[in-house]
Amino acid sequence: SGVPKGTATLQFHMIDLQVPSYNHGGGTIPYKGQSTIACGALNNYSPPSPPSGSHSYQVTVTAFGAGNSNLGSATYTREFPEKK
Template sequence: MASLDVSFDWHGTSACSTKSPAFVISNIPADTASLRFKMVDLDVPTYNHGGGMIDYSGSSEIPAGAFSYKGPCPPSGSHDYRFTVTALNADGSLILGKGEETQAFPPK
């Protein structure tokens, strides 16, 4: 399984937004057909923020708003959020790669 390099940018993301941030992902395997995104609030891991799935077009840049999810909405202060990105084959049965990045929101 490949190790994906994942980065994302909260720029333009407001609290409680359902618009996903922009991502840059590298080391995506050639046979990747879709990318699955999942976000976890590391300060409240039981809250389900969900994520999304997109068809992979061959670009390492995933624009803001590519999928809808329950965005960061910390009740007070800043929380740490981790996105995990999984590269899947055409029928979604095989994980080809995985990577993650953690950032605080609002950014510190």
């Protein structure tokens, strides 16, 4: 939700805050108003897999418009595995 008007693509990038040097990658997808992303849509993505315990993962989503103009971004952080 909250995708800026005029968005043509969404770019995703994830980092492990405890091991920021590990590249979890992400990817870019075309945006046509959808509210979900199909499983496997991010072809350069390595899911969370902490070696032990729980790690904090930060995901940044950037919206790009026509001509690859940056329309804005949002970032969130989540623990994995989630604490119960």
